[in-house]
Amino acid sequence: xxxxxxxxxxxxxxxxxxxxxxxxxxxxxxxxxxxxxxxxxxxxxxxxxxxxxxxxxxxxxxxxxxxxxxxxxxxxxxxxxxxxxxxxxxxxxxxxxxxxxxxxxxxxxxxxxxxxxxxxxxxxxxxxxxxxxxxxxxxxxxxxxxxxxxxxxxxxxxxxxxxxxxxxxxxxxxxxxxxxxxxxxxxxxxxxxxxxxxxxxxxxxxxxxxxxxxxxxxxxxxxxxxxxxxxxxxxxxxxxxxxxxxxxxxxxxxxxxxxxxxxxxxxxxxxxxxxxxxxxxxxxxxxxxxxxxxxxxxxxxxxxxxxxxxxxxxxxxxxxxxxxxxxxxxxxxxxxxxxxxxxxxxxxxxxxxxxxxxxxxxxxxxxxxxxxxxxxxxxxxxxxxxxxxxxxxxxxxxxxxxxxxxxxxxxxxxxxxxxxxxxxxxxxxxxxxxxxxxxxxxxxxxxxxxxxxxxxxxxxxxxxxxxxxxxxxxxxxxxxxxxxxxxxxxxxxxxxxxxxxxxxxxxxxxxxxxxxxxxxxxxxx
Amino acid sequence: xxxxxxxxxxxxxxxxxxxxxxxxxxxxxxxxxxxxxxxxxxxxxxxxxxxxxxxxxxxxxxxxxxxxxxxxxxxxxxxxxxxxxxxxxxxxxxxxxxxxxxxxxxxxxxxxxxxxxxxxxxxxxxxxxxxxxxxxxxxxxxxxxxxxxxxxxxxxxxxxxxxxxxxxxxxxxxxxxxxxxxxxxx
Numbered sequence: 130x131x132x133x134x135x136x137x138x139x140x141x142x143x144x145x146x147x148x149x150x151x152x153x154x155x156x157x158x159x160x161x162x163x164x165x166x167x168x169x170x171x172x173x174x175x176x177x178x179x180x181x182x183x184x185x186x187x188x189x190x191x192x193x194x195x196x197x198x199x200x201x202x203x204x205x206x207x208x209x210x211x212x213x214x215x216x217x218x219x220x221x222x223x224x225x226x227x228x229x230x231x232x233x234x235x236x237x238x239x240x241x242x243x244x245x246x247x248x249x250x251x252x253x254x255x256x257x258x259x260x261x262x263x264x265x266x267x268x269x270x271x272x273x274x275x276x277x278x279x280x281x282x283x284x285x286x287x288x289x290x291x292x293x294x295x296x297x298x299x300x301x302x303x304x305x306x307x308x309x310x311x312x313x314x315x316x317x318x319x320x321x322x323x324x325x326x327x328x329x330x331x332x333x334x335x336x337x338x339x340x341x342x343x344x345x346x347x348x349x350x351x352x353x354x355x356x357x358x359x360x361x362x363x364x365x366x367x368x369x370x371x372x373x374x375x376x377x378x379x380x381x382x383x384x385x386x387x388x389x390x391x392x393x394x395x396x397x398x399x400x401x402x403x404x405x406x407x408x409x410x411x412x413x414x415x416x417x418x419x420x421x422x423x424x425x426x427x428x429x430x431x432x433x434x435x436x437x438x439x440x441x442x443x444x445x446x447x448x449x450x451x452x453x454x455x456x457x458x459x460x461x462x463x464x465x466x467x468x469x470x471x472x473x474x475x476x477x478x479x480x481x482x483x484x485x486x487x488x489x490x491x492x493x494x495x496x497x498x499x500x501x502x503x504x505x506x507x508x509x510x511x512x513x514x515x516x517x518x519x520x521x522x523x524x525x526x527x528x529x530x531x532x533x534x535x536x537x538x539x540x541x542x543x544x545x546x547x548x549x550x551x552x553x554x555x556x557x558x559x560x561x562x563x564x565x566x567x568x569x570x571x572x573x574x575x576x577x578x579x580x581x582x583x584x585x586x587x588x589x590x591x592x593x594x595x596x597x598x599x600x601x602x603x604x605x606x607x608x609x610x611x612x613x614x615x616x617x618x619x620x621x622x623x624x625x626x627x628x629x630x631x632x633x634x635x636x637x638x639x640x641x642x643x644x645x646x647x648x649x650x651x652x653x654x
Numbered sequence: 655x656x657x658x659x660x661x662x663x664x665x666x667x668x669x670x671x672x673x674x675x676x677x678x679x680x681x682x683x684x685x686x687x688x689x690x691x692x693x694x695x696x697x698x699x700x701x702x703x704x705x706x707x708x709x710x711x712x713x714x715x716x717x718x719x720x721x722x723x724x725x726x727x728x729x730x731x732x733x734x735x736x737x738x739x740x741x742x743x744x745x746x747x748x749x750x751x752x753x754x755x756x757x758x759x760x761x762x763x764x765x766x767x768x769x770x771x772x773x774x775x776x777x778x779x780x781x782x783x784x785x786x787x788x789x790x791x792x793x794x795x796x797x798x799x800x801x802x803x804x805x806x807x808x809x810x811x812x813x814x815x816x817x818x819x820x821x822x823x824x825x826x827x828x829x830x831x832x833x834x835x836x837x838x839x840x
Contacts, residue, residue: 246681249760253687300763307674307767311666316710316719321658 136221143222144232147195151188151236159184167350169360170270170282170379174258175251182247183348185240190391192240193339196233197395199226201402202445202506203409209508221508238310241303248299255283269367273378282349282381294345302338305331322478326455336396339388346383354380406456410447410501417469419488419497422568425476427485428462430469433502438465439511440537441530444472444504451483456503460529464537466544470505473529473568510534514541514549522557531556532572535589539576542588554589557629561597592634593624661711661741661783664774668748669707671771675755675764676700682760692758699751700764706731706738712786720788732787739786741779748772 162168162180172179198204205223212220258267271283291297311317312328351358354377363369363376371378417430438461445456457480463471476482491497513519513534523531535556541549560566573591580588603626675696682693709728712718731738738744749772755765 242677245763246677249678249681249687250685252759253685256688300766303763304766304770307670307763308667308770311670312663314666317663317666320713320716321662324658324663 139219139222140225147232150191154187154191155184158187165350166360167352169364170266170351170381171349173364174263174267174270174283175254178247178250178254179348182244182251185244185247189237189240189244190388192233192237193336193388194391194395196230196237197392197399199230199233201398202226203402203405203503204398206504206506224508234310234313238306241306245299245303258283266364266367269370273381280349280352280381282379293347295342295347298338298342302335302342305334305338309335323455336392340392343384343386343388346386349381349383352380352382354378406503409503412501414500414502416497419491421485421489422473422571424564424567425485426568427474427476427481427488428471428568429474429488429497430463430471431500431502432469436470436502436505438463438470438505440465440513440533441510442505442507442533444470444502444506446472446474447501447503448480448484448487448498449501450487450498451480455480456501457481458506460533461505462529462532464533464540466537466540473532475526514538514551517550518553518555519551520555520557522559524559525561528558528560528566528569531558532569535572535576539579542585553587556589556591557594557634558591559594559596559628562595563593592629594629595624595626596628659713659715659783660774660778660781661785662713664741664771664778665707665710667774668703668744668768668771671748671752671764671767672700672703672707674700674767675703675752675761678755678758678761678764682758685760687758687760689758692754693760696755696758696761696764699755703748703751703768706744710788711784712788714783714786718788724788725790728787728789731785739784741775741783741785744785745772745775745779748775 159180162183163172163177168179205226209220209223255271257263258271261268263271273280273282291300308328309331312325318325351360356374356377358377358379359375360379363379366373366376370376412433415432417432418428420428420430422428441460443458443460445458447456459472459474461470462473463469474481474484476485487498510530513521514537519538521531521534523529535554538549538551538554540546542551558569563570576589577586580586677700679693679696679698679700681687682690683697687693705727708721709724709731710718710721736743748768752765752768752772755761755768
């Protein structure tokens, strides 16, 4: 499959470029601090712990700049829209934004660890020098203080971790980072989303502290003096400093803090993103219909001015009556041809349960509670229309976007839309049980009926595979074997049990890989 | 946040703290920092906390996901009975363990993280949560009934032959539907 291969290659290329930049920054700044002559005296006190601390700091600057960008979903939508001319392969990369966000986060965590450990060594060595445990040169360097003629190199008083800006901010932001990481573990994220979401807002503390982390300017380099202080000559005679013309007292100054330059742009962009979400939240969403489906599935048909969607996209929904701050994503199940957009919401946690309860109480024809809708997001699956034969495979919850795709194909067919090249669709639906998907079975029934009415019974061939069957299931099916429609779904095509044997399926369909487009949608494939 | 089981997050936090304490301790000992004795303690404490926190508890609601290879640890932790089951004990234990870490810079981060984990465990304990081991479900086969081994020796009792013969005179009474199709062409 050419597309799939290209997409993977593109993704690998992007990752390679990102990794190459990281490695370059690390190595460049490592040698900058390891070999730079202005750090000669600093290195004498600290050894290689200095470059080991500064190299990850550079990588951290770069990655903290990047981390906010992949979560600006409205910005990404904008990019996706502007690049409509570019290949879909490139636009698909934008769908991997969360994967990239996590990758950058892991890098930040790793570099923070290296940076912190290196600084532990630095502090210990600064401390040792102050206590006179080093050589004569170290003692002399540590003596220097910020007075009229001298500037300091060794910043200690002891326990400076809690008395300097760098130390204090360092501890606070590392703590924030640890809390963010532990609450972002998959176990917590999937089951207790609120904990993850609210704790994640500690990133505000993280960025605030990060910007001020270097304000104390305690990593110091030697400055030019007049006359110049030659380190090679003067390092062996610290007692003569200030007394002989070749060795004036060396002067030091801290480096200009740079982190803010890296992160200010993304911080502003993220602020704009939250502003856009707020504006979207204020836009009015009207109800067309509220339908309670079997197995605690709620269908909401909504209308929003200026809302334009494509097949396979998703929206974020917010209900202030339940929670002001929570936005939850749902794939849209309506086709773009319809004059509304719909989502099917299954009971799967606190928020969805409350939503279903509230909607149940809304009287017939009345407007439901105020909703905010952000989106649509995601790369559309519009190339499904370009192929004569489409083989669509949906597993579990992954079947939801197919509601949109199948409806849209049918609308386009009825309107004889020239963009539609599809002549035959094979749809494979795999799930453990049909519980919570009865609405989809209903949709298939409706489509089935309409196609038969037009004599197009052959247009759509679908096969349902129930992978979670047991003995009582099998008995039930055996007893009702003769019925025209399937006993489980009520559809003309009978349900299969177990997983499909793909080799046989491909044979039956006469798959020619060059002419067919494979479109998978998986939950856990 | 009604359904949150705080213990799950406390567990992640405590495990992370154990690792941080361990790392800080190793750095302190390897670098021979001032106060390295606290670092040595932190190594031991870090290992202990990691071992205690590695086996995840069974969730009260929903599916529990085990950590890889946690079964042995589950068995060990289970052996301590109420000491490990009760989260109040864990909260106070972690609070006590973390204190010596605060005396040295290398371990101070581990100390604070473990302190936070202790607070979350306290919250979990107040809400009545407790630690349950995740044990593999034993496959219980339905025991085969004894009667299957002793099939009946005699045929079932039947009415005398005169009654069994179909009464040709009374069609209504003798007609019945076959439960399964007996014709060829279906």
